[in-house]
Amino acid sequence: MSECVSHRTNVKARKDHKCFGCYGIIVKGTVVANVTTCVEDGDIYTVRLCDECEVTALEFQKRGDEWYEGDLGEDRKEQKEKEQRQADHVVDLYIERKGW
Numbered sequence: 373m374s375e376c377v378s379h380r381t382n383v384k385a386r387k388d389h390k391c392f393g394c395y396g397i398i399v400k401g402t403v404v405a406n407v408t409t410c411v412e413d414g415d416i417y418t419v420r421l422c423d424e425c426e427v428t429a430l431e432f433q434k435r436g437d438e439w440y441e442g443d444l445g446e447d448r449k450e451q452k453e454k455e456q457r458q459a460d461h462v463v464d465l466y467i468e469r470k471g472w
């Protein structure tokens with residue numbers, strides 16, 4: 373069980389941080405929309421998300437899905453791969469039809 377003890381908005385990063393959702397780097401000076409500090413089993417951790425993950429986290433929230441550290445980046449990667457496969461498929465169909 374984790375409990376969130378503090379939540380701040382639009383916080384400027386004072387150093388480089390790792391995004392909690394995708395492990396990407398949030399570069400020093402970036403304004404982070406939401407910074408949440410939580411405690412879980414006596415451990416304290418801070419959740420910062422990059423802009424892309426803010427959007428993905430909202431999508432998860434809308435679907436009522438839970439996510440954990442690193443999940444948001446994984447989800448986008450899967451999404452991109454799916455789109456890529458679909459795009460490849462369309463190209464294949466096109467090539468077939470053209471008889472190339």
Ligand SMILES: [Zn+2]
Pocket residue numbers: 391392393394395396421422423424425444445
């Ligand atoms: Zn991220």
